[in-house]
Amino acid sequence: MATIAFIGLGNMGGPMAANLVKAGHSVKGFDLSADILKTAAGNGISPVTSLDEAVAGADAVVTMLPKGAHVLSVWGALVKAATAGTLLIDCSTIDVESARKAHELAAGAGCLSLDAPVSGGTGGASAGTLTFMAGGSDAAFASAKPLLEAMGRKIVHCGGDGAGQAAKICNNMILGISMIGVCEAFALGEKLGLSHQALFDVASTSSGQCWSINTYCPVPGPVPTSPANNDYKPGFAAALMLKDLKLAQEAALAAGAATPLGAEAAQLFDLFDKQGNGGRDFSAIIEMLRG
């Protein structure tokens, strides 16, 4: 069993670190919030008060932080304290460029590194059923896989440095666009006098089927577990969808890729967020689209 340092024990990192403990690993946790450290201690994580203390004697370090700037600042400190050969895994959702810079920091210190963002939300983090999209060398992936398996169900090696982040933002761009498409279709169906159930029964079994309708239908009724049945409590908050769509737009600009629908989706979620809906589930955008 490994000794693991876990940095960033928030909504996602807290339950992920707890699952590493459940799998028998020894986990040291660091977070800027004292309250979060106290909760983590209740889940068998040993709280530490500095990054140096976290990394001392650790075989692997996992980071789960808000943005690229946080990851680069924490990894900058980690590589100074880590011994060569330590495995660094970043599970945050960040921009591809920062992810590649983080890999460079690790390589400079002789550490193995992986970008491994996740899909599955806080429910998947608690249940240990996350999907990991990993980018990095074969050696880093092989070394990280048993740890990722303690926190997730599906682990995909997407390619070299930054490939995990690239897969994550491409996937979430599909999701943002498809949810808007499904919402528009239901709003149009309402105006045409079509019941939600009738449109669902047809589209979920025909060429319109997709995750946004079959699993996460944005109107109450057809899929009882979708947030639409629970006053659009997240689920997946609209602010996080906006974050991911903006990351996709940054990456598209840098790579010279045309993503007109991705750009439109980012603008619509930006407007929805500015109307005070960032904390609601992203499928609630149907209310804005109804006009």
Ligand code: NAD
């Ligand atoms: P969160 O805000 O709940 O947790 C982030 C934690 O990082 C906080 O506890 C904060 O105190 C800590 N932190 C910030 N800077 C730090 C530093 N320098 N040193 C130590 N700790 C520091 O956020 P979250 O919802 O857990 O999301 C984390 C990442 O996971 C984000 O990149 C997010 O986009 C991604 N993500 C979130 C979800 C979700 O449903 N919440 C789903 C998939 C991916």
